[in-house]
Amino acid sequence: MIATIIPDVRNHYPVLLSEIISIITPQYGGTFIDCTFGQGGYTKKILNFPETKVIALDRDSESSKKAQELQNNFEDRLLFKNIKFSQLNNLKLKDENIKAVIFDLGYSLNQIKDPKKGLSFDTIGELNMKMGINDFSAKEAINQLDEKELTKIFKYFGDEVDSKRIAHNIVEDRSKREITTEELVRIIESSKRKRNYKTHSATKIFQALRIFVNKEISELIYGLINAAKVVKKDGVIAVVTFHSLEDKIVKYFFKSLSENKSVSRHMPKTEEKLNLFKSVIKKPIVPSDKEIRENPPSRSAKLRYVIKKENFFDFETDILDKFKHLIDIENLSKKL
Ligand SMILES: C[S@@+](CC[C@H](N)C(=O)[O-])C[C@H]1O[C@@H](n2cnc3c(N)ncnc32)[C@H](O)[C@@H]1O
Numbered sequence: 001m002i003a004t005i006i007p008d009v010r011n012h013y014p015v016l017l018s019e020i021i022s023i024i025t026p027q028y029g030g031t032f033i034d035c036t037f038g039q040g041g042y043t044k045k046i047l048n049f050p051e052t053k054v055i056a057l058d059r060d061s062e063s064s065k066k067a068q069e070l071q072n073n074f075e076d077r078l079l080f081k082n083i084k085f086s087q088l089n090n091l092k093l094k095d096e097n098i099k100a101v102i103f104d105l106g107y108s109l110n111q112i113k114d115p116k117k118g119l120s121f122d123t124i125g126e127l128n129m130k131m132g133i134n135d136f137s138a139k140e141a142i143n144q145l146d147e148k149e150l151t152k153i154f155k156y157f158g159d160e161v162d163s164k165r166i167a168h169n170i171v172e173d174r175s176k177r178e179i180t181t182e183e184l185v186r187i188i189e190s191s192k193r194k195r196n197y198k199t200h201s202a203t204k205i206f207q208a209l210r211i212f213v214n215k216e217i218s219e220l221i222y223g224l225i226n227a228a229k230v231v232k233k234d235g236v237i238a239v240v241t242f243h244s245l246e247d248k249i250v251k252y253f254f255k256s257l258s259e260n261k262s263v264s265r266h267m268p269k270t271e272e273k274l275n276l277f278k279s280v281i282k283k284p285i286v287p288s289d290k291e292i293r294e295n296p297p298s299r300s301a302k303l304r305y306v307i308k309k310e311n312f313f314d315f316e317t318d319i320l321d322k323f324k325h326l327i328d329i330e331n332l333s334k335k336l
Contacts, residue, residue, distance in 0.1 A: 013109075013295045014041025016240055016303050019285050020102060021045060023305050024236050026052045030099035033057070033230070035085035035223060038108040040066045047074045055091065059084045059214075060111060060132035084133055086222035093230050100236040101227035105220070105246055107131070107210075119210060121202040123181045129206075129213040136336040138209045142179050147171045149332045156329050157217075157245065158208030166191045166205060207243065212333065217326045220246060221319055224253045228276060229313045237277075238305035245326070247284065247302050253319050254279055254306045276315050277306035 020042060024032060029051025034043045037056035040063075046052050047070065056067060056078060067080035081091065085103065111131065112120050118128035118138070129138040142150070147167045154163035169191045173179065179187070188202045195201065211217065227237045237254075241247040258279040284302035292299045320327065 013298075014039075014045070015104060015295070015298045015301045016285065016287055016291070017041060017045060019303055020104075020238055020240070023238055023303075024100035024102065026099075031055065031096045032099055033088070033101040033227070035088065035101060035227070036104045037063050037067060037080065038104065039063075039110060040070050042102060042104060043067075043078065044070060047077055053077045054079070055093075055096075056080045057083055057085050057088070058132070062110065062114075062132075082132070084219060086219045086226065088223060088226035089229060091230075096230075098231045098235055100238060101231050102237075103220075103223060103227075103239040105216075105240060106242040118181055119206075121181065121185050121200060121206050125180060127179065127181050127184060127209075129210050131210075131214045134213060136213065136333055138213050139179075140336050141209065141212060141333070142170060142184065143174055144336055145332060152329050153212050153332070154205055154208045156208075156326060157211040158204035158206075159244075160204040160208065162192050165193070211245070212330065215330050215333070217245070217249070217323060217330055220249055221253075221323060221327075224250065225317060225319070228253075228257070228308065228315065231308050233308055233311040235308050236305055237308070238303065240301050240303045242300050242302075247304070249319070249323060250304050251284075252322060253317070254304060256319065256322075257315070257317060258306060274310055274312075276308060276310055278309045279306050281305070 026032065026046045026049040029049070031053045032046050032055070034046070034054055034056040037043055037058040040056070043054045043056050046054050054077065059082070061082050064080060064082055067078065071078050071080070083090070107119060111117055115123050115125065116128065117130065118126060127138040127142055141153070145153070150167035150170060151163045154160045154166060160166065166188055169187050170179065170184070173183070173187055177183065184205070185202045188205050192201050224237070231237055239250045241250055254277060257276040259275065281304070284304045286303070287298045287301055
């Protein structure tokens with residue numbers, strides 16, 4: 001999940017940067033959408049090519065400071081919006097010739113290090129986990145959802161084998177004391193039947209809560225649908241994922257719209273079936289050994305991309321049905 005840590009240098013480290021650049025080819029100019037601006041690693045690299053323009057989005061308002069710095073250097077070639085990428089379709093992009101839409105999912109080092117965000121199990125204090133533009137925090141979820149609901153979140157978003165025991169112990173414990181980040185870690189550790197010596201016991205539960213609080217499943221699905229609408233013919237959609245749920249969604253979306261079955265043109269009325277995308281790679285691109293050595297958290301990164309083959313913007317996809325069971329879990333938050 002943590003996309004951008006370099007252990008000793010402690011600098012921002014954009015994952016799979018040279019691979020992304022070779023796919024989106026900014027050397028030929030054009031307008032690019034960076035859906036996950038973060039510390040601006042991808043955006044800066046693109047803007048270093050002269051004939052380019054970047055529309056950058058990030059849900060975390062902290063990113064706007066970095067964007068401001070870049071705007072001082074690149075002036076009118078960078079437009080930054082503090083919005084979620086699911087809202088991509090609200091931007092007025094009709095006249096823009098969008099050459100690529102890129103997503104680098106996960107969290108930046110700055111976010112992980114920010115104690116107020118409480119994204120990491122090393123944080124001391126209140127449970128939060130909000131990335132930016134959220135409706136509720138992890139504290140509300142942990143304190144207000146019932147045992148069954150918490151079990152579902154942990155099981156489906158974290159793939160945690162001890163989900164039920166952990167949820168049960170949270171519900172017991174919260175009636176006696178406030179559940180802070182430290183307290184949650186303690187409950188998880190005492191609920192686990194087997195210790196895993198490779199990863200921290202709280203890794204999966206924290207992943208599950210972050211996905212739930214930030215509605216990462218529906219964000220990704222609507223982000224992909226809208227990216228496919230705004231990118232022009234021959235343009236690219238490229239996504240870097242950090243865990244298997246994200247990768248599964250991206251893989252399905254790309255595959256289902258690259259095969260000759262699930263896309264049909266809405267207008268004019270016709271039975272003609274078209275493939276929206278051309279899929280160039282069968283397997284995802286992963287970081288080199290050198291990159292993993294320099295930035296160990298990059299080891300879980302997977303990059304997939306497609307090229308849009310057709311110049312139409314209205315298409316059918318069954319992705320919302322396919323992942324309805326996950327969206328239903330996100331919707332448990334409606335009661336918060
Ligand atoms: C791994 S960082 C991106 C790093 C970036 N590629 C760079 O080189 O600096 C992910 C960023 O995406 C943002 N983000 C995650 N989900 C988002 C969403 N649904 N909409 C907008 N931004 C999002 C996070 O706030 C974070 O800043």
